[in-house]
Amino acid sequence: MKKISLILLIGIALFSTLACGLFSALTGSPSEEPDTVVLEPADEAVVVEEKPEVETEVEGLTQSGVVIFRDDFSDPTSGWDRNDWDNGFTDYVDNAYQITVKRENFNIWTNPYLYFEGDVSVEVDASKVAGDLDDNYGILCRYSGESSSPSYYFFYISSDGYGVIGKVIDGSTTYLSSEQMEYTEAINQGYATNHLRADCVGTTLTFYVNGELVATASDSSLSDGDVGLDGGTFTATSAEFLFDNFVVYQP
Numbered sequence: 001m002k003k004i005s006l007i008l009l010i011g012i013a014l015f016s017t018l019a020c021g022l023f024s025a026l027t028g029s030p031s032e033e034p035d036t037v038v039l040e041p042a043d044e045a046v047v048v049e050e051k052p053e054v055e056t057e058v059e060g061l062t063q064s065g066v067v068i069f070r071d072d073f074s075d076p077t078s079g080w081d082r083n084d085w086d087n088g089f090t091d092y093v094d095n096a097y098q099i100t101v102k103r104e105n106f107n108i109w110t111n112p113y114l115y116f117e118g119d120v121s122v123e124v125d126a127s128k129v130a131g132d133l134d135d136n137y138g139i140l141c142r143y144s145g146e147s148s149s150p151s152y153y154f155f156y157i158s159s160d161g162y163g164v165i166g167k168v169i170d171g172s173t174t175y176l177s178s179e180q181m182e183y184t185e186a187i188n189q190g191y192a193t194n195h196l197r198a199d200c201v202g203t204t205l206t207f208y209v210n211g212e213l214v215a216t217a218s219d220s221s222l223s224d225g226d227v228g229l230d231g232g233t234f235t236a237t238s239a240e241f242l243f244d245n246f247v248v249y250q251p
Contacts, residue, residue: 065121065249069114069227072245073097080229081110096242099231101131107232111143117224119201121249124229126157127193132236133159136181140228141200145170151222154230155198155207155215159239161187165205165217176205176217186212201251 071078076092083090088108089100099108122139136156143152149170157163162181167174175181186209188194199206207215227248231241 065251067247068116068120068250069112069248070246071097071112073243079112079114093242096127096244097229097246098240098242099137099229100238100240101135101231101233101236102238104233104235104237107136107230109140109228109230111140111226111228114226115224116141116227116248119251120227121197121199121201121251122227122247123195123197123249124246125193125244126196126229127242127244128159128191129240129242130191131239132233133190134235135159135231135233135239137231137239137241138229139196139198140226140230141198142222142225143228144222144225152225152228153198153200153205153219153222155196155205156181156230156232157187157194157196157209157214158234159190159192161185161189163187163207163209163214165207165215167219167221169221176219177207177215182215184209184212184214186210186214199251 071080072095073080073092074095076082080092080097081090082092087102087106089098089102090108090110091098097110099110101108120141122141124139126137128135128137136158138154138156140152140154143150145151151167151169153165153167153176155163155165158181161183163184163186164175164181165177167176188210195210197208199208203218203220205217205219206213229243229246231239233239
């Protein structure tokens with residue numbers, strides 16, 4: 001079954017430290033109002049030192065550009081959220097970054113407390129390691145706004161083979177690449193690793209999975225901001241994801 005568009009509403013603030021991750025319930029119907037937990041974002045942008053231009057190849061897709069941020073999650077003080085509570089878990093685990101969702105219709109995302117001006121290309125190795133398969137996980141870009149009403153673009157896949165590009169504007173979610181998450185053969189389904197790439201260049205948003213183009217969209221709502229990771233559930237009662245080799249390029 002195709003996954004339908006969701007409405008995201010922002011609720012209450014939680015945790016005053018190790019903040020910036022937003023935890024929100026997702027519903028399977030646009031008419032339902034989800035529960036939401038919000039963590040406060042960082043007040044100041046972090047200046048990121050540019051690194052040399054590099055070129056990498058991932059299953060036939062060549063990516064080149066200036067690396068402006070890289071994290072293999074071997075250093076647990078690199079800035080991502082570290083939290084454990086009733087509905088979820090986010091932390092560095094075995095040289096990777098883990099997001100665990102502990103209830104259905106719930107979404108957890110996290111940011112590295114950075115600011116990127118203009119265009120970015122974001123890549124990560126994302127793995128589903130436990131839980132039911134009716135889920136979503138992926139990359140965020142151009143994250144900004146108040147903790148109670150954030151804005152960002154998202155690039156999601158599901159463990160049963162669906163993908164989508166969308167946006168959250170002041171807490172309200174809209175799918176951009178299609179009305180529903182659409183099935184693609186590019187996704188390694190089940191408990192598997194997928195290499196994800198999200199290009200946010202001008203008004204053009206492009207999503208690649210394992211080197212294959214799976215979705216495109218055009219939108220002018222957001223121009224810059226933080227990046228991030230996401231893990232969530234639909235009907236799945238729990239889901240666990242691992243992320244590694246996170247890289248942000250200036251395309």
